[in-house]
Amino acid sequence: MGLEQHPASAASVDLAFNYPSLPGQAESLREGLRAIAASGDLDALLHSAPQGGRPHERQTAARHLRNREIRVAAEQVLIVNGAQQGLAVSLLALLQPGDILAVDALTYPGLKTLAQVHRLDLEALPQHNGQMDLDALQALCRRRPVRALYCMPTLHNPLGTVMPLAERRRLAQLAREHDLLLIEDGAYAFLAEPAPPPLQTLAPERTLYISGLSKSVASGLRLGFIVAPLEMIPALERAIRVSTWSTPSLTVTLGCRWIESGLVDSLEEQKRNDARSRQQLARRVLKGCDYQAYGSSYFLWLKLPEGRRADAVVAALEHQGVTVTSAEPFATTAHVPQALRLALGSIGLPLLEQALEKVRNEITR
Template structure:
C-alpha cells in the first residue's frame, strides 16, 4: 500500500478525534473490519491503529476492541506529569510528610551548621560517598535484613538515580529486562532512555507469575529482572518467601541480574527476607529516603556485589560526579540518632490510617492494596474506561493516574492508581468520596 494512502487514513482518524466527530469512548471498527471497508491488508489496518495508539489517540483492549481516548487527559497521566495545580487534590504522587517535619529539617540543618565537618561538604565527595557515610547506610540496612559490607554501598541522588546508575553500569542498549506487566513507571522511563527492551511478566491477583517468567527465559535471552517484592508499586504485593526463593532459582539457572527496588519496603512489617539476602551475588538492591523521610532530600543508595561497585562509581561520575554531600550528611545524622526509624514507624501508622479510610469510603469497589501502603489499585468494571474516569475526576479537582504509565504489556488494564500519601486526611476523604462517586456509578 502506498505510504500516502496509509498516512491519509491515519490523518483522517486523527482529525476526526481532534474535532470531536469521534468522541472519547467511541469503539472503532475491528482491524479486520477496517481492512475490508478501506481495502487494506490486515497488517496495514493493524499498523494504522498502532500509529494512532502511539499518538495517544486510541487504546486497544483485548477482547473488547479499539477505543478513542480522552485526549484532554495527558497520555501518561499522571505520574510523569508532576505539576501542582491549585485546588486539585493530588492522588498521583506520594510525598508523605508528618507534622513537625519542617521543624525537624530546621533543627537538623542547625546541627549540621555547627558540626566540625562542615568544610568538607564544600568540596567534591568520593563518587560512591564518604566511607563513614557508606558504613552508616550499611548499619541502617542491617535492620532490614540486608547484612553487607560498607564497601558494597554506593550513595546516589535518590532511588530513581540509583535505578539509572544500575542500568548504565550493568546493562547495555538492546538488553532484555523482564518486568511485571504493571510496574513502577520510573523504571520504564529509565529503560526507554537507555534503549532496553522490556518484556512483561503476566500476573495474577497475588503477584507476578514466575512460571510464565520461566517460559519467557526459555524463549528469550533475558539479561535481568526488575522487581519490587516488598510493597510493589502499584499493586501493593508483598511476595512470600517461596515466591522469592523460586525467583532466585530462576535467576541462578539462567544467569539473571536481579534489580530489587525497595523504595516502599519500610512500610511492611516483618516481610520475608529481601532478594539481596537470598541471592547476594546476583542482586542489586536500590532504595532511598524520599518516602520514609522526605522527597526533597534526594538521597538514596545502591547495594551491589563488590565486583560491580567500580562500574557503579563510573556511572555516578558520569551523571552527578559525586553524592549529595550536605543532604547525605543530614540523613546520616538522622539515621544515627534514631530519627529515620521513628519517622518510618510513624509513617507505617499513617499509611494504615489512610488505607483504613480508603477501605471505608471505597466499599463495593474492586480494590487491591496492602494494609500499610501509601497507594492502592482500583480495578474498573468492564464498561468503565480509565481515561474517562480520570478525566471526570480531574474536572472535579481530583488527580489520579490511569494504568498506562505502569503498563508494560500491549494490554492496558482497566484500572486507576490512587496515591494516598500527599493530601491531609480531611482532603483525602473528599478526594476518595469523588473517586467512589465516579467509579461507583459503573457498579450500581
C-alpha cells in the first residue's frame, strides 16, 4: 500500500512525510482570502466549476507550467484536486483493468495503491545508479503488451535522481516504437532547476504530465494540473466528473491569484533554498553514511550498513521518538532494499539536526 500505513504519532519527530511550510505562508493565506472576499465576485464561488476548470483558470495554469518548460494551449490543461487525483483520473480514464503498467522497482507509494485499486498489472523495471533500465523496458515491451509507463524523471521519489536528457530522448523513442502512454509525475520537479526538458516536450502526443501546488506551496492546497494531448481531454474530463465532479472554486481562485501575483514562483524559489540548507545539514550530520540525494530536494535515500534490517531500525527510531520510512512502501518487487527514506521538510532545523543525529547513531552503533 502507501505511506499512509505508517503515520507519525503526535509525539514523534516526523521524518516520514514532507509538509514544508515557510514563515509568512499563513499570512499569505489570510491576505488571499481577504482579497477574494473584497473582490465582489463571490457568487461564482458558490457554483460548481466545469470539469477541469474555467477557461481563464486553465490559462493561468498553462502559464505556470511554462516554469517547467511546458508550453501548451489552455485547452490541454485540466485542473484537479492535487497531483494524486491527477494520477487517479489518468488511470481511470485511459487504462483498463488488467492493463500492464511499467514502473520503477522503487516508485511512489501512491501510484502503487492506485494501480491496486484499478486492478492494473504492475511490471517493475530494474534501476541502475538510480535510473530506469531502458534496456529492460525494451525487453519487457517485446515480451508483453505494455500499455503505459509511469515515471518521475525530475525528481525521483524516493531516490532523488534526475533522468539525463539522452535517456529521456531514448525513452520517448521507445514509447513511440511500442505505442506506450507515458505518465510523467512532476510533483517534485520544482525543486530541480535547471533540469532537462520534461518528457511532455519530447513526446507530447503520448505524454500525460501531472503536477500540482501541494509540494511547492502547501499540502492543504489540493490543486493539481494534468497536461494531456487534446484527444485525451474528453475522457479525462469524464473521469473528473465521476470522481469529484470538479475542483472547489475557492481553492482554484486562491491558487490562480497566487500564480498571477508571483507568490507561487517566490515560494518555489524559497523552498529550493530551504531544501538546499536542509541537505547541507544532512550532509554534515550523516557524513560517512551511505546515502544519495538531490542537492535541493526535501528527502534522501539512506542505505543501511550490512547486517542491519530496516524494520528493526524503524522500530528502534520510533522508540526514540523519530518516525522514518523503510523501503517497503516504495518497493514493487519482492526484493526490498534495506534502506530508509528520510523526509527533511516538516520540522525546524534544530529539531531536524537532533533527529538526524539519532538516525546516524542508530545505524552506526
